[in-house]
Amino acid sequence: MRPIILFAFMLILAACDTTTENKNKTATPVDTVSAFTLLIPNKWTTEHIAFPIPFSPSIHYTGTENLRFAPGFESTSSNEHWSYAFLWWLNGDQSVNADTLSVHLTAYYRGLVSENIKNLTAEQKNAIVVVIKPDTAADKFIGLVKMIDYTDVMKANITLNVKAVIRKCNDHTAVLVRLSPQDYDHPVWKQLDAIDNSFTCAER
Numbered sequence: 001m002r003p004i005i006l007f008a009f010m011l012i013l014a015a016c017d018t019t020t021e022n023k024n025k026t027a028t029p030v031d032t033v034s035a036f037t038l039l040i041p042n043k044w045t046t047e048h049i050a051f052p053i054p055f056s057p058s059i060h061y062t063g064t065e066n067l068r069f070a071p072g073f074e075s076t077s078s079n080e081h082w083s084y085a086f087l088w089w090l091n092g093d094q095s096v097n098a099d100t101l102s103v104h105l106t107a108y109y110r111g112l113v114s115e116n117i118k119n120l121t122a123e124q125k126n127a128i129v130v131v132i133k134p135d136t137a138a139d140k141f142i143g144l145v146k147m148i149d150y151t152d153v154m155k156a157n158i159t160l161n162v163k164a165v166i167r168k169c170n171d172h173t174a175v176l177v178r179l180s181p182q183d184y185d186h187p188v189w190k191q192l193d194a195i196d197n198s199f200t201c202a203e204r
Contacts, residue, residue, distance in 0.1 A: 039198035055111035083180035169201035
């Protein structure tokens with residue numbers, strides 16, 4: 001259901017230290033790529049994509065995108081539909097705020113949907129927008145993604161609630177984004193927040 005993501009994943013699979021299947025079988029389900037650790041919840045799946053992201057080349061970072069998909073991500077009948085998280089592990093000390101997140105994530109989702117709906121009109125593409133605003137702390141943000149659910153046969157509109165946090169670690173910037181169409185008090189957010197809380201990186 002996510003052909004461009006899966007294609008990119010296959011391209012970089014040989015560069016990964018372990019496969020997703022092996023990671024999910026480890027006693028401690030965490031990712032340890034590039035000097036960080038990040039929880040892989042039980043039965044969740046993972047993918048890794050290198051920057052520049054193929055469907056969003058206008059996002060001019062270098063680093064990796066590291067994704068966590070809930071088991072029901074692709075099922076339109078699941079309470080976990082479109083519930084997932086991703087970590088942008090970026091090289092360098094990047095300046096990331098609500099405005100840059102809104103711009104980059106809008107480009108990200110317009111590119112993602114365009115790759116999966118080949119006959120997307122300009123009007124439909126321009127209607128895909130991301131609005132991010134500061135939350136309770138300087139490094140935390142909340143917002144909305146308004147897009148088209150390309151996993152749905154009806155290609156219905158969908159709105160995802162967003163939480164994001166920015167962390168600095170030595171010569172890297174970590175941008176952790178969590179998304180779900182469910183309200184923030186839904187149980188799936190406990191798992192999404194646990195991913196955020198699990199993040200650590202090696203200090204020097």
